[in-house]
Amino acid sequence: MTNSGDVVVATDRLTKRYGKGEGTRLAVDAVSLTVRRGEVYGFLGPNGAGKTTTLRMVLGLIRPTSGTATVLGRPAGGPEVTERVGALIEGPGFYPYLSGRDNLRVMARYRGLSSDAAEIALERVDLAKRGNDKFRSYSLGMKQRLGVASALMGDPELIVLDEPTNGLDPAGMQDMRRLIVSLAESGTTIVLSSHLLAEVQEICDRVGVINGGRLLRESTVTELRGGTLLRVRATPPDKALAVAMRIAGDDGVRRIGPVENGRGPVDDVETLVLSLPPAMAPEVARVLIAEGADIHEIALLERSLEEVFFEMTTPVAATPTVPASVPNL
Amino acid sequence: MNAILNSARAELLRLRKWPAVWVTLVAWLLLASLFGYVFNYVAYKTGGSNFASEELGNAQIFAALLPENLPAVLVQGMPMFGGALMMVLGAIAAGNGYAYGSWKTVYTQGPSRSAVTAGSLLALTLFVLGVLLATLALFATYTGLIAATEANTIVWPAFSEVAKSFGAGFLVLEMWMLAGYFLGTVARGPALSVGLGLVWTLVLEMLLRGVGGLLGPVETFTQVLPGTAAGSLVGAIASGDPSAMDTPGVLNVLSGPTAAVSVGIYLVVLALGTMLLIRRRDVA
Structure with missing residues (x-):
């Protein structure tokens, strides 16, 4: 055992380089990640970022150029690891001429499970009614669900799902999320x-x-997503800004203009974003009122993962989606 | 061992339900029936000549149809289209899995790639045995019926002769199946491997043997080719039957034992080569 029992997946400077000489391409570059027991770990990145290649190495489907992947305390890809792991990687791969049910039965046999396991898995992803239809006749969403069914057969300790909601409609996505949450529970x-x-x-x-x-x-x-922010809308603007800068500091205030709905500004009250914890909201309100300002709104503002993600993945020179802090006095 | 058996059971299930597998079997039984008995029987009844040779007399054609000749007829079609069909089967069984992405799914189920491959080859080997048994049963029925209606007495061949023929047929079909599986694995797809394989068995070896008649070194080279080994093995079994010896692909270049050893070497090399390739390779 190279890892404590709490670590399910650990990679150490995992690297995959394709090609030799000048045409070489670094698909995965020294990725060291850790997945702990019982958690839902999200592997996030744009298309072509190296997600699938990393997961393939974790599953032992491809060999790393350098670095190591350890799963359940053992080197990735060995049979003693694979039999405790379920996976759906880069789209569902099944025999098109077999029914969904027979496809699962084949995989159950590989795992040394009975046909019951296939039946239970089929029920879990809501495919039992279409189980006798050929895999090739399935919609993309159904194929995807069959892939997940195959991954969860035999109650593995770790399930690796590569883009599991690909091709699902909104209802299907919701069902998939529920299934994942129930597996995690x-x-x-x-x-x-x-x-x-x-x-x-x-x-x-x-x-x-x-x-x-x-x-x-x-x-x-x-x-x-970082600490929460406070959104303050108060008039007159110069007084509100002065108060905000006094409490949050010169660098702790951003002006982002009036609040807009789909059709344009709701009103002409300017919005200030203050880098302050929620507990400071009463203090901000008190000072604003003491200074004679009118408060239109004080609210908690959380950054979405999307905003954080784009900040991280967009080159610095490009315009971030969150407006830059330009306090102009 | 458990993992290999699990893999073989899984592979048998998907082969059993694969229409392409049954198409292969039916195609073989149809061709083997036509060339083994139907054409000769019609030739005999109509007084015409044998499809492969016009020099054979009616008595010889009749002798070929009788039960005593069953060991020769059983294997005579195997070097040519029997082997080709088994090669197609091996190639699609290995190659299609890459196109479907099903090998990737299989390799994440638990058994090691070696166990999966061994199981897959075991399942296909059982299929090859099934093909041979079905052919034997069918041919025994044909020749039994012919003898019952056309001859005074029915003389069945010695069990050892049938067993020898069955064994030779198995070696030949298994070798071509493994060759197909190997090609399907190398090409990671069915189309190229089937194409290359068929060109090899049906065209190239024959052309080389033709050239070999003129050039010594080429002749030596053709003696170690798989088609030569398979054809000679069948030739050794069918040597007493001039009709079978005239069948394309049936040869008498190597002696029976040498041919059997040669086929055996191909079996081992192809199986190990496939195994090594699958173990080492990235599955993308």
Whole structure:
């Protein structure tokens, strides 16, 4: 055992380089990530970031150029590891001429499970009614669900799902999220790759953000989104700004203009974003009133994972989606 | 061992329910029936000549149809289209899995790649045995019926002769199946491997043997080719039957034992080569 029992997946400077000489391409560059037992780990990155390649190495489907991947305390890809792991990687791969049910039966036989396991899995992803239809006749969403069914057969300790909601309609996505949450509640560790930030934000405990083959950040969703901010709208604007800067400091205030709905500004009251914890809201209100300002709104403002993600993955020179702080007095 | 058996059971299930597998079996039984008995029987009844040779007399054609000749007829079609069909089967069984992405799914189920491959080859080997048994049963029925209606007495061949023929047929079909599986694995797809394999068995070896008649070194080279080994093995079994010896692909270049050893070497090399390739390779 190279890891403590709490670590389910650990990679150490995992690297995959394709090609030789000048045509070489670094798909995964020294990724060191850790997945702990019982958590839902979100592996987040744009298309082509290296998510699938990393997961393939974790599953032992491809060999790393350098670095190591350890799963359940053993080198990735050995039979003693694989039999305790369920996976859906880069789209569901099944025999098109077999029915969904028979496809699962085949996989159950590989795992040494009975046909009952296939039946239970089929029920779990709501495919039992279409179980006798050929795999090739399935919609993309149904194929995806069959892939997840195959991954959860035999109650593995770790389930790796590569873009599991790909091709699902909104209802299907919701069902998939519920299924993942229920698996996590039963104690299964789940690694989930996605380019859908809302999805990761909703169901993951921790996330690893990958772009261009490099792991940019690994932390809890809350940490990643950073501290909460206060949104303050008060008039007159110069008085509000002065108060805000006095409490939050010169660098702690951003002016982002009036609040808009879909059709334009709601009113002409300017919005200030203050880098302050929620507990400071009463203090801000007190001082604003003491200075004779009118308060239109004080609210908590949380950054979405999407905003954080784009900040992280967009080159510095590009315009971030969150307006820059330009206090102009 | 458990992992290999699990893999073989899984592979048997998907092969059993794969229409392409049954198409292969039916195609073989149809062709083998036509070339083994139907054409000769019609030739005999109509007084025409044998499809492969016009020099054979009616008595010889009749002798070929009788039960005593069953060991020769059983294997005569195997070097040519029997082997080709088994190669197609091996190639699609290995190659299609890459196109479907099903090998990737299989390799994440638990058994090691070696166990999966061994199980897959075991399942296909059982299929090859099934093909041989079905052919034997069918041919025994044909020749039994012919003898019952056309001959005065029915003389069945010695069990050892049938067993020898069955064994030779198994070696030949298994070798071509493994060759197909190897090609399917190398090409990671069915189309190229089937194409290359068929060109090899049906065209290239025959052309080389033709050239070999003129050039010594080429002749030596053709003697170590798989088609030569398979054809000679069948030739050794069918040597007493001029009709079978005239079948394309049936040769008498190597002696029976040498041919059997040669086929055996191909079996081992192809199986190990496939195994090594699958173990080492990235599954993308």
